Amino acid sequence: MDQKKKFIHPYIPNSVPSVKEKMLREVGVQNIDDLYEDIPEGLRLKTDLKLPEPKLSELELKRHVMKILDRNRSCEETVSFLGGGCAHHYVPAICDEITHRAEFLTAYAGEPYEDAGRFQALFEYESLMAELLDFDVVNVPTYDWGQAASTAIRMSGRITKRSKVLIADTISPDRLAIIKNYCHPVMKAELVRHHPETGHINLEDLCSKMAAEVAAVYFENPSYLGFIETQGQEVADIAHANGSLSVVGVDPISLGVLKPPSQYGADIACGDIQGLGNHMYYGGSLGGFIATRDEEKFVMEYPSRLFGITRTAVEGEWGFGDVAYSRTSFDRREKGKEFVGTAAALHGISAAVYLSLMGPRGMRELGQHIVQKTLYASKKMSGIKNVKLRFQSTPFKELVVDFSQTGKSAAEINRHLLDKGIFGGKDLSVEFSGLRDCALYCFTEMVTQADIDRLVRVLKDHLG
Amino acid sequence: MNISKNSKLRNFHQAKWDEEVIFELNTSGERGILVPEVEPEIKALVGDGLSVIPENMLREDPPALPEVAQMRVLKHFLRLSQQNLGADLNIDIGQGTCTVKYNPKINEVLAASPRAYALHPAQAESTVQGALQIMYELDLFLREVSGLDRFTLQPSSGSHAILTMASIIRKYHETRGEGSQRDEIITTIFSHPSGAAAAAVKGYKIINVYYDKTGLPDIEALKKAVSKRTAALIITNPEDTGIYNPKIADFTRLVHEAGGLCGYDQANANGILGITRAREAGFDLCFFNLHKTFGTPHGCGGPASAGLGVTRELVDYLPVPLVEFDGKRYFLNWNVPHTIGKVRSFYGAFPVILKAYAWIMSLGGRGLKEVANIAVLNNNYLLKKITAIKGATSPFKAGKHRIEQVRYSWEELYKETGVTTHNIAYRLADFGFHLWSSHHPFLVPQPFTIEPTESYSKEELDEYLDGLRHVAEEARVEPETVKTAPHRSVVHKIDESTFDDPQKWAITWRAYLKKYGKPSK
Numbered sequence: 010m011d012q013k014k015k016f017i018h019p020y021i022p023n024s025v026p027s028v029k030e031k032m033l034r035e036v037g038v039q040n041i042d043d044l045y046e047d048i049p050e051g052l053r054l055k056t057d058l059k060l061p062e063p064k065l066s067e068l069e070l071k072r073h074v075m076k077i078l079d080r081n082r083s084c085e086e087t088v089s090f091l092g093g094g095c096a097h098h099y100v101p102a103i104c105d106e107i108t109h110r111a112e113f114l115t116a117y118a119g120e121p122y123e124d125a126g127r128f129q130a131l132f133e134y135e136s137l138m139a140e141l142l143d144f145d146v147v148n149v150p151t152y153d154w155g156q157a158a159s160t161a162i163r164m165s166g167r168i169t170k171r172s173k174v175l176i177a178d179t180i181s182p183d184r185l186a187i188i189k190n191y192c193h194p195v196m197k198a199e200l201v202r203h204h205p206e207t208g209h210i211n212l213e214d215l216c217s218k219m220a221a222e223v224a225a226v227y228f229e230n231p232s233y234l235g236f237i238e239t240q241g242q243e244v245a246d247i248a249h250a251n252g253s254l255s256v257v258g259v260d261p262i263s264l265g266v267l268k269p270p271s272q273y274g275a276d277i278a279c280g281d282i283q284g285l286g287n288h289m290y291y292g293g294s295l296g297g298f299i300a301t302r303d304e305e306k307f308v309m310e311y312p313s314r315l316f317g318i319t320r321t322a323v324e325g326e327w328g329f330g331d332v333a334y335s336r337t338s339f340d341r342r343e344k345g346k347e348f349v350g351t352a353a354a355l356h357g358i359s360a361a362v363y364l365s366l367m368g369p370r371g372m373r374e375l376g377q378h379i380v381q382k383t384l385y386a387s388k389k390m391s392g393i394k395n396v397k398l399r400f401q402s403t404p405f406k407e408l409v410v411d412f413s414q415t416g417k418s419a420a421e422i423n424r425h426l427l428d429k430g431i432f433g434g435k436d437l438s439v440e441f442s443g444l445r446d447c448a449l450y451c452f453t454e455m456v457t458q459a460d461i462d463r464l465v466r467v468l469k470d471h472l473g
Numbered sequence: 474m475n476i477s478k479n480s481k482l483r484n485f486h487q488a489k490w491d492e493e494v495i496f497e498l499n500t501s502g503e504r505g506i507l508v509p510e511v512e513p514e515i516k517a518l519v520g521d522g523l524s525v526i527p528e529n530m531l532r533e534d535p536p537a538l539p540e541v542a543q544m545r546v547l548k549h550f551l552r553l554s555q556q557n558l559g560a561d562l563n564i565d566i567g568q569g570t571c572t573v574k575y576n577p578k579i580n581e582v583l584a585a586s587p588r589a590y591a592l593h594p595a596q597a598e599s600t601v602q603g604a605l606q607i608m609y610e611l612d613l614f615l616r617e618v619s620g621l622d623r624f625t626l627q628p629s630s631g632s633h634a635i636l637t638m639a640s641i642i643r644k645y646h647e648t649r650g651e652g653s654q655r656d657e658i659i660t661t662i663f664s665h666p667s668g669a670a671a672a673a674v675k676g677y678k679i680i681n682v683y684y685d686k687t688g689l690p691d692i693e694a695l696k697k698a699v700s701k702r703t704a705a706l707i708i709t710n711p712e713d714t715g716i717y718n719p720k721i722a723d724f725t726r727l728v729h730e731a732g733g734l735c736g737y738d739q740a741n742a743n744g745i746l747g748i749t750r751a752r753e754a755g756f757d758l759c760f761f762n763l764h765k766t767f768g769t770p771h772g773c774g775g776p777a778s779a780g781l782g783v784t785r786e787l788v789d790y791l792p793v794p795l796v797e798f799d800g801k802r803y804f805l806n807w808n809v810p811h812t813i814g815k816v817r818s819f820y821g822a823f824p825v826i827l828k829a830y831a832w833i834m835s836l837g838g839r840g841l842k843e844v845a846n847i848a849v850l851n852n853n854y855l856l857k858k859i860t861a862i863k864g865a866t867s868p869f870k871a872g873k874h875r876i877e878q879v880r881y882s883w884e885e886l887y888k889e890t891g892v893t894t895h896n897i898a899y900r901l902a903d904f905g906f907h908l909w910s911s912h913h914p915f916l917v918p919q920p921f922t923i924e925p926t927e928s929y930s931k932e933e934l935d936e937y938l939d940g941l942r943h944v945a946e947e948a949r950v951e952p953e954t955v956k957t958a959p960h961r962s963v964v965h966k967i968d969e970s971t972f973d974d975p976q977k978w979a980i981t982w983r984a985y986l987k988k989y990g991k992p993s994k
């Protein structure tokens with residue numbers, strides 16, 4: 010350690026010289042360097058790593074990092090209307106209580122015996138999500154919605170033995186980029202147009218693109234652009250008539266009030282659990298879910314862990330474990346389905362706690378609350394001079410607000426809102442060429458009527 | 474078998490609540506949490522909100538979630554947590570390859586700041602300068618630790634980093650017009666399964682190089698494998714055996730000579746921090762698992778994060794955006810000429826990134842080297858002691874030292890007693906320990922893999938050793954006790970016969986009810 014000050018780092022107990030010497034003696038070497046005999050001299054680093062001087066005391070470390078974090082402005086100190094795949098939802102206190110439990114936080118890969126708790130918690134996560142989605146199989150979470158959609162599409166490719174996916178062009182561009190990379194070069198993606206007035210899928214365009222190599226049609230509902238797609242069943246029927254699957258991405262927080270994709274013909278549903286009891290963390294606490302019917306042809310194509318329930322040698326005792334482990338790359342390396350590894354289990358546990366707390370009524374009331382807030386905002390915002398709502402269809406929690414006729418750019422408007430202490434909606438100008446100076450506004454239970462009224466007032470003042 | 478007098482072994486018993494499945498706690502009408510109603514004016518203006526939902530999209534039957542009062546939900550999940558061993562409670566050295574080390578609590582405190590958790594990814598850059606600074610500086614730290622030139626923090630695990638590597642490798646060869654010609658990735662059989670699996674997702678044919686009699690990947694096999702079809706080598710070093718491949722620079726040279734790239738899976742970096750680097754060994758890409766080497770908690774299997782680094786020649790292929798600093802402000806750069814696009818929404822697992830940053834800031838350069846030194850000392854101490862246990866061996870390289878972990882074998886004990894490595898693992902659960910076997914395929918028979926890291930004291934290592942000794946001896950004198958274990962863990966021998974049968978498996982509670990009916994309590 011530091012030559013100027015000899016000290017024992019609190020994270021490294023066996024640095025204590027007497028212990029170290031005793032262990033070296035037991036091992037039978039003079040010094041630790043002797044243990045690196047296999048590393049050729051030419052590959053040895055001759056100097057110390059040039060890293061900043063460490064903050065050795067916990068207090069100094071805390072001061073240092075908190076000072077950096079203080080350069081951030083959080084959505085708790087500024088009203089935020091940002092969404093688009095990560096949203097500010099309320100996280101119940103008990104979610105944090107459970108995910109901070111050391112037994113869960115610091116566990117990893119124990120057996121279903123000494124780690125029975127995480128197996129059961131994640132089985133319950135799967136089961137609670139299954140009720141929300143009205144599907145009988147849900148995976149242990151993967152990284153995020155992008156990964157879940159990518160895998161759902163690759164699953165479709167394997168199930169149908171086809172190599173193309175048709176994707177509604179209102180998809181999140183971020184997610185589309187993930188899917189395209191993940192599918193290349195095994196599967197191709199082609200976009201399907203939407204109706205400019207409603208945002209809904211253009212079924213004629215879809216039909217014209219249906220072909221023998223189409224494995225699946227993928228769309229999102231509610232869409233990235235906020236509106237509710239009403240043609241889910243038609244899309245599924247068109248896909249099925251072609252021997253293709255219907256894959257639907259869904260915001261699970263909508264499912265207290267909106268029909269789950271399984272009820273309008275979807276074969277695979279996917280999405281993100283961030284909103285279910287997980288903080289935003291700068292978009293860093295996502296978790297992807299995939300759900301299907303309980304059919305062998307679907308189950309055997311999941312790459313993810315699937316925890317199942319069973320009995321034990323003792324009557325009445327529940328046990329848990331891996332279902333169809335031989336699918337996985339853990340078991341079969343490159344011959345397994347895609348790959349599996351560490352992903353987002355703790356976010357799944359938080360979602361399990363969240364759904365257990367919310368129950369059917371909580372999900373219903375929250376869905377209703379979000380729709381009411383969004384409708385209120387849509388009425389108020391469309392009353393601002395020259396401000397339009399881009400789509401005439403019913404929104405769930407997000408709205409595309411069109412500022413293109415205000416004479417001010419969406420970026421400029423957002424700068425002004427920021428000056429007034431408001432994080433305005435996400436500027437869509439870069440993501441969609443057809444949505445220049447439009448912004449995506451998100452309304453969750455975290456914004457109050459007063460927040461929306463203030464937003465409208467500031468916009469009115471600014472836009473004249 | 475009684476615990477011997479001199480043993481440090483505990484008379485342990487794990488918490489066992491015989492806890493119900495959450496759905497069994499349902500009482501119609503109970504509430505776990507209430508949702509605020511919208512303000513009266515909103516209600517007056519827009520009504521109940523439901524009537525505007527298109528009829529064919531309105532959910533008719535509410536989801537059949539359980540209805541449970543708040544305290545009972547809390548109690549349920551607290552009990553489940555008690556039915557789980559975490560590294561904070563046990564001596565978690567039995568999960569080799571995973572570097573289960575101490576996860577400092579101060580880092581949890583930092584991550585619990587609203588200025589960390591309540592940030593939205595689309596906030597104006599001026600309002601997230603702190604978050605961007607942490608990402609940028611962590612990139613700088615990882616550059617120094619690896620010698621490579623630029624890192625992305627987007628990959629969300631080691632496997633995901635391999636997928637990202639394979640994506641960069643493909644794009645690189647495509648850009649040079651060799652995309653379809655170079656369709657093979659070479660890895661080694663002692664590298665992580667994802668080295669092969671995640672690369673195969675990108676359409677590559679996988680060549681697994683096996684090991685020679687010393688346990689090292691066979692360089693002659695590599696020579697035969699490389700060709701004009703070689704896109705890359707993706708390799709771990711030290712491999713899961715804990716043996717450092719001294720010919721690693723020859724491996725990377727051979728692949729480079731054939732026109733391939735070299736990717737370094739540094740999941741096993743804990744023993745070589747500050748000792749040797751990816752750059753000097755000739756790698757073009759490498760990644761570190763922040764949730765392993767850099768001290769962030771494993772969270773029952775994520776969230777995780779990998780820092781993936783590349784040489785200057787490959788920076789233009791990294792996923793977007795990159796975090797930049799112009800001397801005054803930090804910003805996101807979306808303009809990366811040959812970018813593979815994205816591998817994760819937004820920018821990466823920020824809570825993990827933040828904790829890894831704090832971990833490095835607590836240790837510094839010399840501290841990182843001390844981490845490696847003590848991890849290696851601990852490992853060789855265990856190696857000496859474990860190979861002295863009758864029935865346990867360390868295949869390959871007898872009498873030599875290892876880096877940070879060892880893949881051992883209970884084969885001799887199994888031949889003598891019929892007790893398997895899984896039997897032993899389950900029996901160890903009775904003493905509050907976890908023991909993992911190995912990735913598949915089991916090339917080392919009756920394998921177990923131990924990685925002590927730097928975190929556990931000699932006293933604790935000795936306690937774990939006493940556990941291994943006790944169970945090995947018990948396998949001889951009371952094999953049935955070991956074979957029927959666990960006895961003092963949460964649950965007893967699990968009936969695994971249902972898990973591979975589509976008629977019997979139940980991946981959710983509703984599937985269980987459909988297949989088995991309502992359980993009687």
